Amino acid sequence: MRRLLGLTLLFVLALAQAFPKEAIPFEGKTLDGGYFKLTEYLGKKPIFLNFWATHCPPCLMEGPELEAYHQRYRDRIAFVAVDVQDHPKMANYRVKDWGWTFPVVIDYYGDVARAYRVGYLPTSFFIDREGQVVAVHPGLLIMRDQSGALIKDFLTPYLEKLLKTP
Secondary structure: OHHHHHHHHHHHHHHHHHOOOEOOOOEEEEOOOOEEEHHHOOOOOOEEEEEEOOOOHHHHHHHHHHHHHHHHHOOOOEEEEEEEOOOHHHHHHHHHHHOOOOOEEEEOOOHHHHHOOOOOOOEEEEEOOOOEEEEEEEOOOEEEOOOOOEEEEOHHHHHHHHHHOO
16 A cells, blocks of 8 residues: 555656646737737736547536636736647637637647647646746536536636745
């Protein structure tokens, strides 16, 4: 049992080391036909960067929730989503259905996800205004039971921590 815990700890530490420590600038077309440049966001306010896809069941569970958080924090935190290796029409359908009002960058070939070393969807990065990655969360940020009751909210503590960074 002790060995299993030790191996688990080593795995978690290795995983934590795999992600970049600083935001990697990227740019690309957005689902609404615009153009996005991360460098235009850096230095202004902290960034919540979420990698997702329509072929990812956990992303489909979490997606409808994100706009409410965006509305709550939009004056203090920039929300940006990266749609990874997806058909833009499918992604656009979901984004419209969910009512997302923040930029969604198309990462058709997965280049941005590879640069950020994303191996699991969804994965979220919490980046301070200076471009330092202060936290990474692979997996669901918001969990609900079958009746819709909130089980766990990982997102709010991450966003609040992000607001406390210089």
